[in-house]
Amino acid sequence: MARVLVGVKRVIDYAVKIRVKPDKLGVVTDGVKHGLNPFDEIAVEEAVRMKEKKIASEIIAVSCGLPQAQESLRTALAMGVDRGIHVEVPQTQYDTLQPLHVSKILAKIAQDEKIDVIIVGKQAIDDDSNQTAQMTAALLNWPQATFASEITVEGNAIVVKREIDGGLETIKVKLPAVISADLRLNEPRYATLPNIMKAKKKPIKKITAADVGVDIAPRQQVLSVEDPPTRQAGSVLPDVDTLISKLKEKGHL
Amino acid sequence: MILNKILRNSKNISSKINGHRFQSTLIIAEHDNEKLAAVTRNALTAAKKLGGEVSVLVAGTKIGSVVEEVSKVSGVNKVLKIEGEEFKGFLPEIVAPLVLATQKQINATHVLAGSSAQSKSLLPRVAALLDVSPVTDVINIKSPDTFVRTIYAGNAVLTLKSLDSVKVLTVRSTSFEAAPDGGSGTVEDAVPSSSYEKGTGSEWISQELSKNDRPDLASAKIVVSGGRGVKSTENFKMIYDLADKMGAGVGASRAAVDAGFVPNDMQIGQTGKIVAPELYLAIGISGAIQHLAGMKDSKTIAAINKDPDAPIFQVADYGLVADLFKAVPEMIEKIK
Numbered sequence: 001m002a003r004v005l006v007g008v009k010r011v012i013d014y015a016v017k018i019r020v021k022p023d024k025l026g027v028v029t030d031g032v033k034h035g036l037n038p039f040d041e042i043a044v045e046e047a048v049r050m051k052e053k054k055i056a057s058e059i060i061a062v063s064c065g066l067p068q069a070q071e072s073l074r075t076a077l078a079m080g081v082d083r084g085i086h087v088e089v090p091q092t093q094y095d096t097l098q099p100l101h102v103s104k105i106l107a108k109i110a111q112d113e114k115i116d117v118i119i120v121g122k123q124a125i126d127d128d129s130n131q132t133a134q135m136t137a138a139l140l141n142w143p144q145a146t147f148a149s150e151i152t153v154e155g156n157a158i159v160v161k162r163e164i165d166g167g168l169e170t171i172k173v174k175l176p177a178v179i180s181a182d183l184r185l186n187e188p189r190y191a192t193l194p195n196i197m198k199a200k201k202k203p204i205k206k207i208t209a210a211d212v213g214v215d216i217a218p219r220q221q222v223l224s225v226e227d228p229p230t231r232q233a234g235s236v237l238p239d240v241d242t243l244i245s246k247l248k249e250k251g252h253l
Numbered sequence: 254m255i256l257n258k259i260l261r262n263s264k265n266i267s268s269k270i271n272g273h274r275f276q277s278t279l280i281i282a283e284h285d286n287e288k289l290a291a292v293t294r295n296a297l298t299a300a301k302k303l304g305g306e307v308s309v310l311v312a313g314t315k316i317g318s319v320v321e322e323v324s325k326v327s328g329v330n331k332v333l334k335i336e337g338e339e340f341k342g343f344l345p346e347i348v349a350p351l352v353l354a355t356q357k358q359i360n361a362t363h364v365l366a367g368s369s370a371q372s373k374s375l376l377p378r379v380a381a382l383l384d385v386s387p388v389t390d391v392i393n394i395k396s397p398d399t400f401v402r403t404i405y406a407g408n409a410v411l412t413l414k415s416l417d418s419v420k421v422l423t424v425r426s427t428s429f430e431a432a433p434d435g436g437s438g439t440v441e442d443a444v445p446s447s448s449y450e451k452g453t454g455s456e457w458i459s460q461e462l463s464k465n466d467r468p469d470l471a472s473a474k475i476v477v478s479g480g481r482g483v484k485s486t487e488n489f490k491m492i493y494d495l496a497d498k499m500g501a502g503v504g505a506s507r508a509a510v511d512a513g514f515v516p517n518d519m520q521i522g523q524t525g526k527i528v529a530p531e532l533y534l535a536i537g538i539s540g541a542i543q544h545l546a547g548m549k550d551s552k553t554i555a556a557i558n559k560d561p562d563a564p565i566f567q568v569a570d571y572g573l574v575a576d577l578f579k580a581v582p583e584m585i586e587k588i589k
Binding site: 012014015017018020027039098099100103104107108111122123125126127128129130131132134135136137138139140141142143144145146147149159162163164165166167168169170171172173174177182183184218219220221222223224225226227228231232233234235236237239240241243244246247250252253 | 376526543567570
């Protein structure tokens with residue numbers, strides 16, 4: 001049976017309209033609703049399903065970040081993850097923490113915990129990087145199956161349907177492997193109240209990046225974070241004829 | 254083991270690269286063994302902003318026509334070609350080590366590709382092997398080390414300075430023009446595949462591509478998109494008919510994809526495709542943050558929605574508050 005590692009990130013809730021900070025070096029996060037990155041929920045769900053199918057023996061969730069990252073780990077535990085590892089990163093270093101750093105941490109933990117499958121979301125909805133799975137796979141020299149929309153375990157390999165630009169693609173990766181979850185991989189479950197209570201008793205180990213020998217020195221410097229250009233307010237048209245004539249005027253028809 | 258090697262070698266690599274004064278860009282060509290993908294031409298325009306020598310790596314199972322096409326694109330100095338059955342499916346485990354070996358051979362300061370599902374799979378893998386932090390979906394290049402990209406579904410614009418020795422970037426195709434023909438690059442063999450160690454464990458099995466005769470979403474001048482309001486797969490025919498009348502590509506919101514009205518490769522948004530056509534016509538789409546991320550750079554946005562409070566109207570140049578089941582057939586009839 002496989003040992004599974006899932007990566008979970010605490011991000012600003014997907015429905016929140018974000019605001020850029022007055023110093024233009026970031027976005028306002030204080031007092032803003034946060035949640036588990038939606039793609040990571042899908043990753044956790046897939047891992048839990050593997051355990052329910054008796055393909056996975058143990059699921060470990062890792063989150064790298066501020067003390068509040070424990071909330072995301074608790075959510076994962078309530079969904080069915082067995083235990084958590086919180087790699088605590090102080091605010092000053094969290095601001096410049098990159099997927100490369102997280103990948104190195106995940107790779108180290110995967111080696112230490114003798115992991116067979118790593119599942120992470122395809123991207124975090126805050127930095128929109130879409131890099132962690134690929135980089136973790138590279139560092140471990142494991143095969144990768146990105147943007148997975150369906151996975152089937154076949155003995156010591158996983159057959160993965162991937163979402164690509166023109167449609168779908170099927171590949172087969174031998175274990176150990178890294179998978180990144182796309183939106184359509186599954187429908188994540190809600191944590192029930194009893195499971196949320198039980199999750200409080202599950203262990204979360206707190207470590208630092210230094211404990212796993214990973215240097216998280218900045219690789220990028222933020223020069224500015226600004227609002228995107230706003231569009232001019234448009235006009236509401238009375239009927240289809242006006243719409244067609246407006247589009248003609250603009251040369252679109 | 255590779256991880257430890259990289260942790261050990263990282264200092265070494267950076268000191269070597271910093272010694273180079275000139276920019277040299279390596280672009281990874283995307284193609285289907287017949288034609289070059291449009292995104293690669295966008296990447297070539299981005300490379301011009303970096304300055305310096307531009308080499309394009311073409312790897313594939315059958316690359317003759319692609320190599321010829323690439324060598325004629327404006328701004329290409331050199332085409333590095335390599336053909337082999339192992340490149341079937343363009344598996345990152347096989348291609349990433351090739352890119353790494355090529356980067357080392359030509360001392361590329363920048364490794365670039367147009368943003369696509371393929372490059373988003375490949376380039377971070379390359380970057381990790383180089384021990385550098387890649388930059389996804391760059392929308393502007395301010396200098397060889399300063400890049401602009403969007404975060405939070407396009408709701409903030411980040412300008413960053415890369416501190417790494419080698420810059421690995423995917424560039425958003427809608428932010429850079431497609432490089433035209435007019436070049437005369439020399440063609441050379443890439444590093445032989447026997448000269449580096451390939452990753453193992455992955456196998457390409459099959460592909461199911463959605464087939465239609467409509468313009469490709471990424472390059473279409475007009476995109477007509479349907480959302481949850483279209484209500485069914487059958488009703489989507491109406492959207493196709495209107496698109497055909499307008500010579501448009503057809504997109505969809507996540508709601509329409511999740512409801513199964515259309516295949517997911519039609520999804521436009523933060524996690525789907527990003528388009529910036531001359532005209533974007535949103536039909537029965539409310540305009541959630543995640544959808545706007547994929548289309549708000551369109552030149553003109555028009556929307557048909559029966560809800561006057563739908564957020565789509567806040568970005569639409571032309572809004573029509575109407576029942577799409579009446580308005581769309583009327584448009585199909587009236588557009589000549």
